Amino acid sequence: MVKPPFILSIAGGGSTYTPGIVKSLMVQLEAFPLAEIRLYDIDAARQNTIAPVVEKVIRDHSQRIKFTVTNDAETAFSGAHFVFAQMRVGQYKMREQDEKIPLRHGVVGQETCGPGGLAYGLRTILPMVELIDQVTRYAHENAWIVNYSNPAAIVAEGVRRLRPQARVLNICDMPVAAMRNMGAILGVDRHKLEVDYFGLNHFGWFTQVRVDGEDRLPELREHVARFGLLTEDAAQTDPQHADPSWVKTWRNIKPIMEHFPEYLPNPYLQYYLMPNEIVAHQDPDYTRANEVMNGREKKLFAAAQEYQRSGVLPDAFHVGVHGAFIVDVACSLAFDLRQRHLVIVENKGAIANLPYDAMVEVPAYITSSGPEPVRMGAVPLFHQTLLMQQLASEQLLVEATIEGSYEKALQAFTLNRTVPTMQHAKAILDEMIEANRDYWPALQKAWENGKAV
Ligand SMILES: NC(=O)c1ccc[n+]([C@@H]2O[C@H](COP(=O)([O-])OP(=O)(O)OC[C@H]3O[C@@H](n4cnc5c(N)ncnc54)[C@H](O)[C@@H]3O)[C@@H](O)[C@H]2O)c1
Ligand SMILES: O=P(O)(O)OC[C@H]1O[C@H](O[C@H]2[C@H](O)[C@@H](O)[C@@H](O)O[C@@H]2CO)[C@H](O)[C@@H](O)[C@@H]1O
Numbered sequence: 001m002v003k004p005p006f007i008l009s010i011a012g013g014g015s016t017y018t019p020g021i022v023k024s025l026m027v028q029l030e031a032f033p034l035a036e037i038r039l040y041d042i043d044a045a046r047q048n049t050i051a052p053v054v055e056k057v058i059r060d061h062s063q064r065i066k067f068t069v070t071n072d073a074e075t076a077f078s079g080a081h082f083v084f085a086q087m088r089v090g091q092y093k094m095r096e097q098d099e100k101i102p103l104r105h106g107v108v109g110q111e112t113c114g115p116g117g118l119a120y121g122l123r124t125i126l127p128m129v130e131l132i133d134q135v136t137r138y139a140h141e142n143a144w145i146v147n148y149s150n151p152a153a154i155v156a157e158g159v160r161r162l163r164p165q166a167r168v169l170n171i172c173d174m175p176v177a178a179m180r181n182m183g184a185i186l187g188v189d190r191h192k193l194e195v196d197y198f199g200l201n202h203f204g205w206f207t208q209v210r211v212d213g214e215d216r217l218p219e220l221r222e223h224v225a226r227f228g229l230l231t232e233d234a235a236q237t238d239p240q241h242a243d244p245s246w247v248k249t250w251r252n253i254k255p256i257m258e259h260f261p262e263y264l265p266n267p268y269l270q271y272y273l274m275p276n277e278i279v280a281h282q283d284p285d286y287t288r289a290n291e292v293m294n295g296r297e298k299k300l301f302a303a304a305q306e307y308q309r310s311g312v313l314p315d316a317f318h319v320g321v322h323g324a325f326i327v328d329v330a331c332s333l334a335f336d337l338r339q340r341h342l343v344i345v346e347n348k349g350a351i352a353n354l355p356y357d358a359m360v361e362v363p364a365y366i367t368s369s370g371p372e373p374v375r376m377g378a379v380p381l382f383h384q385t386l387l388m389q390q391l392a393s394e395q396l397l398v399e400a401t402i403e404g405s406y407e408k409a410l411q412a413f414t415l416n417r418t419v420p421t422m423q424h425a426k427a428i429l430d431e432m433i434e435a436n437r438d439y440w441p442a443l444q445k446a447w448e449n450g451k452a453v
C-alpha cells in the first residue's frame with residue numbers, strides 16, 4: 001500500500017474535466033491527502049491555458065500542495081502514487097470526424113459507440129500502453145492508474161492483452177450518473193443506493209436498485225414509463241445534462257423499457273437498440289463534438305482568459321459525479337476501503353455465461369490490491385447475445401490495432417450492431433482510415449496494400 005500524502009499525476013492535464021476533478025480532490029483532501037498535483041499533457045498550449053485555473057482551485061484550498069505542469073513524462077510520473085488518465089487522443093477535431101463520417105452513411109455518429117467508438121479505440125490503445133510504460137518506468141512501484149480515457153471498454157481490452165500485469169483500473173461515470181438520477185427520483189442520496197448491474201462499458205443493465213435492502217426498481221420502472229430517467233433537478237445537478245442531446249438520452253430510457261421492462265438499461269444502449277431514431281435526430285453538420293466545443297470547452301477557455309485578465313475566475317466548470325467518482329475510487333484503492341463501485345474488470349466468472357477473460361462492467365469491492373468483482377450469475381439469452389456480439393466487435397478491433405489488420409478492423413465494424421451491412425462497414429472504415437492517417441499508420445499501410453492487390 002502507498003502512504004499519504006500522495007503525489008498525483010493527471011495525464012491529459014489539458015482536459016476540460018481537469019478543473020472539476022481537482023476541485024473534487026480539494027473537497028476530499030482530508031480523505032485523500034495530497035503532497036503534489038502534476039498535470040501532464042502532450043499539448044503544452046492547451047494545458048498551459050487550463051493550468052492557471054487549476055492552480056487557483058488548489059490555492060483556494062491549500063497553500064502547501066506543490067503544483068507542477070509538464071510535458072515531460074519523467075517529471076510527470078517520477079515517484080507518483082496515483083495517475084488519473086483522461087486522454088482524448090486526437091482531441092475534439094478527431095471526435096468530430098468519428099461522429100460525422102458514420103452519419104454521412106446514415107449510421108450512428110457517436111464518440112464511444114458504433115464506428116466512432118471503434119475509430120477512437122484504434123487511436124487510443126497504443127498511446128494508453130505508452131502511458132502505462134512511462135508510469136511503470138518512473139512512478140512508485142505500487143502506483144495505481146485510474147483511467148477514464150475512452151473508449152473505456154476497448155482501452156480495457158487492449159490493456160488486458162498488451163499489459164496484463166499493469167495496475168490500471170478502468171472506470172466510467174455513466175452508471176454513477178444514472179444512480180444520481182435514480183436517487184433524485186426516489187428522493188434518496190445516490191450513496192444510499194446499492195445496485196446490481198451487468199454488461200460491458202456503455203452496454204449494460206441495472207437488475208436491482210436497493211435502498212436499505214429493498215429493491216426499488218419497480219418504482220423506478222413506473223417513473224421511467226412516464227418521464228424516462230430524468231427529473232428536473234437531475235438536470236440542475238449536472239448542467240452538462242441540460243444540453244438537449246443529454247435530455248433526449250435520459251428520455252430514451254422510456255422506449256427501451258417499454259419494449260424490455262425487466263432491467264434498467266445504460267443510456268448508451270439507445271445507440272444499439274434504436275439507431276434509426278438516433279440518426280434521424282442527429283445533424284450531420286453539428287454533432288455532440290460541436291456542442292461540446294461551443295459549450296463546455298468555450299466556457300472554460302473564456303473563463304481562463306478572463307481570470308488571466310482580471311484575476312477573477314468566473315464559474316466555468318462543474319465537479320458533479322465525474323469528479324467525485326474518480327476520487328472515491330482512488331480513496332478506496334489507497335486505503336483498502338472495500339467500497340462497492342461499478343467498474344470495468346476481467347470477468348473471471350462474475351457474469352457466468354460470458355467469457356472468463358472478457359472485460360465486463362459489474363459491481364466490485366475496491367481494495368488496495370484492486371477490484372474484487374461481485375458475481376452477477378448467468379444473464380438471459382437476449383442480453384448474453386447482445387453482449388457477445390458487442391464484445392466480439394470490440395475484441396476484433398483490439399486485434400486489428402495490435403496486428404495492423406485491415407480485415408479484422410472491417411470485421412469489427414461489420415459486427416457492430418449499429419452498422420447495417422458490410423458495405424456500410426467498408427465505406428465508413430475506408431473514410432476513417434483517410435481521416436486518421438496520422439494515427440493509424442499500420443492500418444493505412446494494410447489498406448493501401450490491399451488496394452494494390
Ligand atoms: N470514462 C468515462 O466515463 C468518461 C467520462 C468523461 C470523459 N471521459 C474521457 O475523458 C477524456 C477527456 O475528455 P475531454 O472531453 O475533457 O477531452 P479534452 O480534449 O478536453 O482533453 C483531453 C486531453 O488529453 C490530451 N491528450 C491527448 N493525447 C494524449 C497523450 N497521448 N498523452 C497525454 N495527453 C494526451 C489532449 O491534448 C487534451 O488536452 C476523454 O477520453 C473522454 O472520452 C471519460
Ligand atoms: O458528450 P460529452 O463530452 O459531454 O460526454 C461524454 C461522456 O458522457 C458520459 O459521462 C458524463 C456523465 O454521465 C455525466 O454525469 C457528467 O459527469 O458528465 C460526463 C461527461 O459528459 C460517459 O460516461 C463518458 O464516457 C463520455 O465521455
Ligand SMILES: [Mn+2]
Binds near residue numbers: 152171172174202
Ligand atoms: Mn463512460
